[in-house]
Amino acid sequence: MDAVRPLPVLALLLAACLGTSPEDEARRALGPEPPGFCDEGGTDHDDGEEDEDEGCAEHRPGQPCLVCHDDFAIAGTVFLRAGDGVGVEGADVLIADDRGHLFAARTNRTGNFMVEVDGDLRAPRQRERGRLSIPWKPVFPLQVAVRHGELLQVMESRVHREGSCGACHTEEAGAASAGPVYVLEEAP
Amino acid sequence: MRPALACALLLSACAADAQGEVSIASGDATTYGQDVHPFAEVTCATLDCHGDPSRPLRLYAETGLRLRAELRLADLPITVEELAHNAEALVAIDPDPPSIDAHVALTKPLAVREGGLHHVGADLWPSRGHPAYRCLRAWLEGGRDPDACASAASAATR
Numbered sequence: 184m185d186a187v188r189p190l191p192v193l194a195l196l197l198a199a200c201l202g203t204s205p206e207d208e209a210r211r212a213l214g215p216e217p218p219g220f221c222d223e224g225g226t227d228h229d230d231g232e233e234d235e236d237e238g239c240a241e242h243r244p245g246q247p248c249l250v251c252h253d254d255f256a257i258a259g260t261v262f263l264r265a266g267d268g269v270g271v272e273g274a275d276v277l278i279a280d281d282r283g284h285l286f287a288a289r290t291n292r293t294g295n296f297m298v299e300v301d302g303d304l305r306a307p308r309q310r311e312r313g314r315l316s317i318p319w320k321p322v323f324p325l326q327v328a329v330r331h332g333e334l335l336q337v338m339e340s341r342v343h344r345e346g347s348c349g350a351c352h353t354e355e356a357g358a359a360s361a362g363p364v365y366v367l368e369e370a371p
Numbered sequence: 372m373r374p375a376l377a378c379a380l381l382l383s384a385c386a387a388d389a390q391g392e393v394s395i396a397s398g399d400a401t402t403y404g405q406d407v408h409p410f411a412e413v414t415c416a417t418l419d420c421h422g423d424p425s426r427p428l429r430l431y432a433e434t435g436l437r438l439r440a441e442l443r444l445a446d447l448p449i450t451v452e453e454l455a456h457n458a459e460a461l462v463a464i465d466p467d468p469p470s471i472d473a474h475v476a477l478t479k480p481l482a483v484r485e486g487g488l489h490h491v492g493a494d495l496w497p498s499r500g501h502p503a504y505r506c507l508r509a510w511l512e513g514g515r516d517p518d519a520c521a522s523a524a525s526a527a528t529r
Contacts, residue, residue: 323493340434343492345419357440359424 209250216242220269220293240312241293244270245354245363247347248297256321258297259348261290261329262365265356270294274331274366280321288315334366395474396513398462400455406517407461407510408432408454409524410503415480416457420492428464428476430457462511474511477504502526 203211221239248258257278263271274290278298288296291313301308304318324341345351348364356362412432415421421428422435429436431453437443438453465475472478472486481487481504482494496504502522509516 340417340432341413343414343417343420351418356443358437358443359418359422361418361434361443 206250209247213243213246213250220244240291240297240314241295244293244295245349245352247349248295249345249347249350252297254299255346256298256300256317257288257325257342257346257348258295259352259364260294261296261331262294262363263331264367265362265365267363267365271331271366274329277328277330278321279326281324282319282322284317284319284321286315286317289313329364329366331366336364336366394513395462395466395468395471395511398458399510399513400451400458402510402515403458403461404449404451404454406506406515406520408449408457409520410506410527411457412449413527414495414503415492429460461507471508471512472499474508476511477508480504 221242244260245262246260249255252258259276260270261274261276262269270290271294272290272292274294274296276288276290276296277285278287279285286298286307287309288298289309290296296313296315298315298317298321300318300320301316302318304316307315307317309315324343326341327338329336329338351360352362352364353360354363411430412434416430416432416435418435420426421430422432423429424436431438431449433447433449438450438456442450442453461476468474475488478486478488479490480492480495481499481501482497483489485496485498487494487496495501498504499508502519503526505516505519506523509519
């Protein structure tokens with residue numbers, strides 16, 4: 184019998200030890216890309232900046248954005264009604280952080296918004312397709328409200344640490360979730 | 372076994388028991404609901420903190436985690452059963468601390484520079500004089516500090 188070579192054995196052992204991280208598991212749990220939100224491509228945003236790696240800003244509405252986009256400070260999806268499959272365009276997500284910074288992000292055509300920190304800025308800047316850049320890292324806890332036209336919903340509790348709205352606001356309301364973020368009806 | 376060694380072992384066992392012996396109350400749900408919950412709901416029990424059932428300390432709240440889905444769907448206020456679970460969880464997170472002031476429910480929110488433990492949810496209480504610290508401490512001892520609890524609730528909702 185041939186002697187077992189040590190290097191392949193070592194590599195196999197290492198691979199077994201590495202396994203899958205909780206972050207990998209969370210990404211896998213999101214499932215495949217739902218069709219219909221980014222069929223036109225959309226890897227480049229419409230603000231003239233090079234951002235091919237940022238993907239399509241309209242994809243996966245309602246899902247916890249920061250599971251993959253850990254460069255976002257805050258991100259989520261606003262729906263008009265709880266049962267809507269697609270979010271609402273043009274809603275403003277009003278956020279006040281613990282240092283008194285106030286900023287508002289406007290949702291894109293699938294209801295998505297995303298807040299990023301850009302230390303080179305001096306004031307918040309709303310960009311295309313739901314992207315808001317702010318000059319400071321938001322300090323938790325956050326107070327949040329959502330406005331769409333005349334409609335205003337103020338979040339009852341504060342956000343203490345989670346940047347993804349979809350982490351708590353899941354598709355179905357239940358013991359551990361108030362359901363999606365929506366503006367037309369009262370939350371359950 | 373030699374008698375001296377056996378005696379030493381017995382003594383050390385007795386000493387360990389005595390060290391961990393502090394008076395932690397049984398976790399009265401009624402006073403928890405009146406005193407502690409009004410600030411704990413706002414500052415501790417949100418869904419992204421201790422309203423996450425996977426966290427070591429799990430707290431129910433009307434605006435956070437509910438014991439059953441129908442409580443949220445019917446928009447019912449916090450129940451006696453949920454308050455009792457919270458009271459039990461707070462005591463059980465550290466059932467045998469060396470002293471009241473070392474209880475994890477007090478040291479986790481307390482600022483590290485004041486002797487607190489690292490807390491992912493930040494240093495919530497800058498010192499042991501914070502009203503929420505005094506309120507919870509009194510409750511853990513089986514007593515009450517109504518003024519501190521009222522101040523804690525007021526500060527939490529500002």
